[in-house]
Amino acid sequence: MAKTSRAFVCQACGAVTARWSGKCASCGEWNSIIEEAPSSSPALVAIKGGKGRNAARVASFETLSEATLDAPRLPTGIAELDRVLGGGLVPGSAVLVGGDPGIGKSTLLLEASAKLAGTGAPVVYLSGEEATAQVRMRAKRLGLEQAPVALGTETNLANIIATLASAAPPALVVIDSVQTLWSEAIEAAPGTISQLRGCASALISHAKTTGSTLVLVGHVTKDGQIAGPKVIEHMVDTVLYFEGLSGHQFRVLRAVKNRFGPTDEIGVFEMRQEGLKEVENPSALFLNDRDRGAPGTAVFAGMEGTRPILVEIQALVAPTALGTPRRAVVGWDPNRLAMLLAVLEARCGVRLAAHDVYLNVAGGLRLTEPAADLAAAAALLSSFTGRAAPEDTVYFGEVSLTGSVRTVGHTDQRLKEAKKLGFTRAAVPAAVGDGNGSADGPRLWPMSELDTLVTWFGAPSGEPL
Structure with missing residues (x-):
């Protein structure tokens, strides 16, 4: 043997x-x-000698000029979720939703399932971690107990596929979570790479054959990554991350992969007792409790996909007696902060080597674009000098290693959002324009070098404009 x-x-x-x-x-x-x-894989069949279903077939080809129809969309009834998906669910697609435990993944998908089922579309919700009584209790708390959602707790892959094949294909199938699935044909424990690969592949193949939309919930590791990302992410069509601090009311749904839509859109939700509520104006919510007139704060006019978002950046610069000063960052790239501190010291003469530096993005939002450099620099200089930044000013611009302020995209959208929220001044790169601004935006404070910002915060008095 x-x-x-x-x-x-x-x-x-x-x-x-x-x-x-x-x-x-x-x-x-x-x-x-x-x-x-x-894992056992089907044996390869030679080109010659194959018969019946295993017989080799000649592949057909098409030209690039042939007409192609846009992917149909199935709205979920949650505008923020549809925005991230690119307009709604695509029949036959597979979506992977990841996030920290308790962040609200099950709540969001249960709300989406109930709204979609309310339109008459058949929806199947399979929970492998909670009993049906627990899911019903959550639905009752959310006021969704009357929604016609087919609820089950099966985790055996063969039973799930047999159940789905025994009736008309549902419009949406939610698996919560994929780590609980197991197949008897795979000699591994549930949650291992082999089980993840085999179960996900079988469910995705079934969904694409029947036209049902498949949503898989995935756990994250201690580093914030979906377990087995190289195995699961390349299989699905869309990967969504549900972000936010578990003790904070804000939740951000971000697309990191989307074959049917953009990958830079976000959806903002607020966690309440009655469930997740959409935030139509995230900028007003993020700035609702900002510290007005306090040194060490600056408002950044950023972009998340096609949506402009204003958020407060907080900084604390304090003297230290330690040999190695501490650098702590929440919501921003630590390497970006280290680069900005080096530019301030080497190009602008701001000595921060003997100070601890703490930087925080208020509201639990995570910033990724380099346009936040100028706002972070303003917050650092404000805390270092003890001089508060103007309350009516927003900042955006990329700082290069030479100390120059470089232009960024979507300037008009940033300025219009600032104007809508009552900001009358904007510190921008010099390439944006002169100080007159436009009728639809705040007055501009252009700067070509970071020294301009350093000079103003270091001056004993005076206004920047």
Whole structure:
């Protein structure tokens, strides 16, 4: 009898090795390698000799000039979710939703399922982590107990596919979560890479065959990544991350992959006792409790997809007695802060080497665009000098390593959003225009070098405009 070969698979990145080791050589994760039986794959059939269903077929080709219809959309009834998806759910597509435990993934999908089922579309909700009584209690709390959603708690892959195939294909199938699924044909524990790969592949294939939209809920690791990302993410059509601090009321739904829409859109929600509520004007919500007139704060006019968002950046610069000053960042790239501090010291003469620096993006939002450099610099200089930034001024612009302020995109949308919220001044790159501004936006304060901002905060008195 032939000896059954086994493989050792990293549960963080999916790398396969011939022997066990304490540290994965691919991703560097410790204690993440588990011994698994290799998944059985169908035998390859030679071109000659294949018969029946296994017979080889000649592939057909098309030209690039042929007409192509846009993907149909199925609105979920939640405008913020539809915005992130690109207009709604696409029949036959697979969506992966990831987020920290307790962030609100199940609540969001239950609300979307109930709204979609209310329109007459058949919806199946399969929960592998909670009993039906727990899901019904959540639905009652959200006021959705009358929604015609088919609820189940099956985790066996064969039973799920057999159940879905026994009736008319539903419009939406929600699996909460994919880590709880298991198949008897795979010799591995539920949640392992082999089970994830096999179960997800089978469900996605079934969804594309029947035209049902499949939504998979995925857990995240301690680094904030969906478990087994290299195995799952390339299989699905859309990957959504549900972000936010568990103790904060704001939640941000962000698309990181979308074959049927943009990948830079976000949806903003507010967690309340009655469930997740859409935030139509995120800028007003993020600035609702901002510290007016306090040193160390600046308002950044940013862009998230096609939506302009104003958010407060807070900084604290304090002297330290330690040999190595501390640098702590929440909501921004720590490497970006280190670069900005180096530019302030090398190009502008601002000595921060003997100070601890703390930077925070208020509201739990995570900023990724380089346009936040100028606002972060304003907050740092305001805290360092003890001089409060003007309350009616917004900041945006990229700071280069030479100390110059470079222009960024979507200037008109940023200025219009600032004008709508009552801001009358805008510190912008010099390439944007002169100080007159436009009738639809605030008055501009153009600057070509970061020294302009440093000079104003270092002056004992005076106005920047």
